[in-house]
Amino acid sequence: MRNLGANNQRDAIPIRVVVQRFAFALLAAAAVTLMLMNKSATGPIERFRTVLIDAASPVLEVLSQPAITFSRVMEEARFLVGLHGENARLREENSRLKHWRAAALRLQQEHVGLTSLLNARGDPSSTFISARVIGDSGGPFVRTVLLNAGSRDGVAKGQAAINGDGLVGRVAEVGRRSSRILLLTDLNSRVPAILEPSRDRGVLEGDNSNALRLSYLPTGVQMNPGDRVVTSGHGGVFPAELPIGVVTSVSDRVAFVQPLVQFHRLDYVRIVKHNLVYPPTREVAEKRTKLSR
Amino acid sequence: MNALAWRRFGIRLRLLTPAALTLSVVFVSVVPVGLSGLPEVTPFFTLMAVYHWSIYRPELLPAPAVFVLGLVQDGLSGGPLGLFALILIIVYGLVSMQRRTFLGKTFPVEWFGFSLVVVGATVASWLISCVYYVTLVDPWPVALQGGLTLATYPCIVWIFSRVARTALRTAQ
Numbered sequence: 001m002r003n004l005g006a007n008n009q010r011d012a013i014p015i016r017v018v019v020q021r022f023a024f025a026l027l028a029a030a031a032v033t034l035m036l037m038n039k040s041a042t043g044p045i046e047r048f049r050t051v052l053i054d055a056a057s058p059v060l061e062v063l064s065q066p067a068i069t070f071s072r073v074m075e076e077a078r079f080l081v082g083l084h085g086e087n088a089r090l091r092e093e094n095s096r097l098k099h100w101r102a103a104a105l106r107l108q109q110e111h112v113g114l115t116s117l118l119n120a121r122g123d124p125s126s127t128f129i130s131a132r133v134i135g136d137s138g139g140p141f142v143r144t145v146l147l148n149a150g151s152r153d154g155v156a157k158g159q160a161a162i163n164g165d166g167l168v169g170r171v172a173e174v175g176r177r178s179s180r181i182l183l184l185t186d187l188n189s190r191v192p193a194i195l196e197p198s199r200d201r202g203v204l205e206g207d208n209s210n211a212l213r214l215s216y217l218p219t220g221v222q223m224n225p226g227d228r229v230v231t232s233g234h235g236g237v238f239p240a241e242l243p244i245g246v247v248t249s250v251s252d253r254v255a256f257v258q259p260l261v262q263f264h265r266l267d268y269v270r271i272v273k274h275n276l277v278y279p280p281t282r283e284v285a286e287k288r289t290k291l292s293r
Numbered sequence: 294m295n296a297l298a299w300r301r302f303g304i305r306l307r308l309l310t311p312a313a314l315t316l317s318v319v320f321v322s323v324v325p326v327g328l329s330g331l332p333e334v335t336p337f338f339t340l341m342a343v344y345h346w347s348i349y350r351p352e353l354l355p356a357p358a359v360f361v362l363g364l365v366q367d368g369l370s371g372g373p374l375g376l377f378a379l380i381l382i383i384v385y386g387l388v389s390m391q392r393r394t395f396l397g398k399t400f401p402v403e404w405f406g407f408s409l410v411v412v413g414a415t416v417a418s419w420l421i422s423c424v425y426y427v428t429l430v431d432p433w434p435v436a437l438q439g440g441l442t443l444a445t446y447p448c449i450v451w452i453f454s455r456v457a458r459t460a461l462r463t464a465q
Contacts, residue, residue: 020356021386024383024385024386027356027357027382028379028386030360030375031360031363031378031379031382032375033375034364034375034378035373035374035376035425037374038373038374039373045374048368048374049368049371053368053369056365056369059320060320060323063320063321064325067324067326133325134325135324135325136323136324136325138323138324138334138335138370139371139377139438140418140434140435140437141373141376141418141426141430141434141435142370142371142372144370146369182371187426187428188426207431208430208431209431209433264326264333266325267325
């Protein structure tokens, strides 16, 4: 009896190992299945992701606070070191900007005059939602950030995210209280854009590096390093004329673009709620005023 | 009786240390650092945790837990769901089967073993992502992450073992 028990015990180890290996194989197969599902049917996977980022967002909010404070202190220290040079640079920039301000005011007056003369329809109005960055991807294959604003704050999939410098990316996933922004530099990012001087259209593509590619430009396009690239507004998802970057080099029908946004320093972003309702033309506005009287 | 129940509960809680530490590094890896000059990728902390615990305490970090932690990492990082889960489960499977090779050996041996794991995981994840995105994904960020992971391993694992020693000593 005792012998039998001992044999069983000896036999039990390989069985356990077999079960263990089977479990590994099963879990590996589950992971591969999930990846395939991720590629084809995004519905349930996306729900899982949004539930997960919603659940994790309170923890990430707490964890990101000291990280942001630390990086601010470091930036502040760096700033203090270069204070003298920075001051001189800002003085010079300020005097240049004063000229620009005068020019902008003159152009604005002219613009208002011409718009009313032509009775032109203005751009659709936009409102903004400010949100804090509470997480980034950290991994080598994606360029995304997590925000502490979600559907309850009015964030919706596809909206543009901007900061003071320019376009940051677009909303890719929306939870109730958190959302994910696909940055311009991500491999999957495609944004319809315009080369500002020639008004030629193209598609701005990311490739996980810090530079962007402006492709699908028309043949014979005129472009030079230093040209500005802005959103075209085609498709109606993004507002037009949001600044994106500056052309650094050009080759055959492709321009390499340096984004204006410094992605490693993102702390707050604004989500653009692009209302596809145009402001009324002068005629319509006048009719409405008459009716309301 | 009540005191005994609490004691048992406390012990059970302490036995969760490896899983809890691994979950915390999953969160830490997505916290934005926001410093210019630092690389955009963070070290693959979860890989370090899974390698470490699969050698020393595989019973406290079972395979399903590794799978779930991998999924959480995938979900938070925004990459293809299942990629890190697959890499981690393969590493866990291979290392826990070979754990006797590393048990009781010096730290350089463990570190050398980890370097092989890092190379394997880096190449495998890069290949999978190339197939997944149907394009040649830039290998530089993943190579950089591999290097950072290998370089920071001693420091992170030292923290793991200190915390675990304190927490698990009482549990045993």
